[in-house]
Amino acid sequence: MKQKMQSERLGTEPIPKLLKNLSIPAMIGMFVMALYNVVDTIFISYGVGIDAVAGVTIAFPIMMIMMAVSAAMGIGGASVISRRLGERREEEANHVFGNIISVILIISVLGMIGAFTILEPTLRLFGATPDILGYSFDYMFPILLGTFFFSFAFATNNIVRSEGNAQFAMMTMIIPAVINIILDPIFIFGLNMGVQGAAIATVISQASVTIVILRYFLTGKSSLQLRTSDLKIKFAIVKEVVAVGLPAFAQQAAGSVMMIAINTMLIRFGGDLHVGIFGIIQRIIMFTVMPMLGVMQGMQPIVGYNYGAQNFDRLRETVILSLKVTFYISVFIFILIMTVPHWLMMIFTSNPVVIDAGVEYLRIMFAAFFLIAIQVISSGLYQALGKPKQALILSLSRQLIFLIPLVLILPHFIGVYGVFLAFPISDFFACLLGAILMYRDRDIFFGKGRGRDKTEENAVPVSPGT
Secondary structure: OHHHHHHHHHHOOOHHHHHHHHHHHHHHHHHHHHHHHHHHHHHHHHHOOHHHHHHHHHHHHHHHHHHHHHHHHHHHHHHHHHHHHHOOOHHHHHHHHHHHHHHHHHHHHHHHHHHHHOHHHHHHHOOOOHHHHHHHHHHHHHHHHOHHHHHHHHHHHHHHHHOOOHHHHHHHHHHHHHHHHHHHHHHHHHOOOHHHHHHHHHHHHHHHHHHHHHHHHHOOOOOOOOOHHHOOOOHHHHHHHHHHHHHHHHHHHHHHHHHHHHHHHHHHHOOHHHHHHHHHHHHHHHHHHHHHHHHHHHHHHHHHHHHHOOOHHHHHHHHHHHHHHHHHHHHHHHHHHHHOHHHHHHHHOOOHHHHHHHHHHHHHHOOOHHHHHHHHHHHHHHHHHOOHHHHHHHHHHHHHHHHHHHHHHOHHHHOOHHHHHHHHHHHHHHHHHHHHHHHHOHHHHOOOOOOHHHHHHHOOOOOOOO
């Protein structure tokens, strides 16, 4: 009964209080996760060098592909589960959950096989030069062996949040981050294992939180139940989850393609040093985007539940409040980056060449950061509503439609600066596209009740047998 009330409050609590209670834990958890990525890079930079950072940056697209499938199952499953709970279809929510776990097991086996078969040629294909290939391989091999821990933790975090348990979802992000921060200096410096030590520390931290999450589901603390009978894969369930999660997969996969394109152009028009600098800036980007993603993740279960329960006034109120909060955050971060970029770069390195170049590139990349609130919220909104077409377009827009072509074209005219200038230009166009789509659906989000039929028209069909 306690777990049931936990999900039902998504339809009853005041929206400001509910969004705060769901977003702040998500923000804290994601902040800590971003912090561990930052600390990881700091240890690698100071302990091994900027070439090692470049090697890890080259390997990162493989991790993004691995996470793309997990994101599809986790975010897609969270959307489906939250709507099932809103419709009082708890048994079907359990079927969805079991199928997600089965797909994760399949993903894990494929990841482990890939570690022994295609890892090195893949890294070469992704742009690893002879100077950094060893760093890339040493980092990625242990990560692929631990595919199950990464995929399970990543997917189930979204599922836990879909039932309204933001506090535990936050803990599943904090636990591995803290363990990783503790283990990093031990493996990198104490055991002198370099980037391989950083990877092993990451795998151990993810394995630890996997045990915690399994205990959560197996001891009745969740609204969902993990039962062997639900592990049998049903095509209809997987199809629905994938349809909703496809935008998340596309976004992550496009991010991987984007990274490959960026690394290739940086090496061609700059060198390994520029790849290392971008690796540092990428960690800063991850850290600054996390608060807005936290708001978006706090918004999604509220939107999904109230869409399932047909509480459209609460849906609109949630969207408007989320847009306001993310806009304020984006403006604050924009001002911070423009005023103190030196301090941020000095956290990662003492190399004056890296710092000076990084400051310049940071300011270029963040020039349109204050616009991304609409981009973040609109993408998460359509995912939560189960409207895969719009969500897919928005997820692909910034990286695949705008950023990658600009990254491939601009350097031919203005050199390595073109890679970094592509970011604010793509932010502008992605924001414009998100605003256009939301304006088109304004009756759903901002109208006086005219959007109900339109919402139901565009929803993913839900069949009683799934």
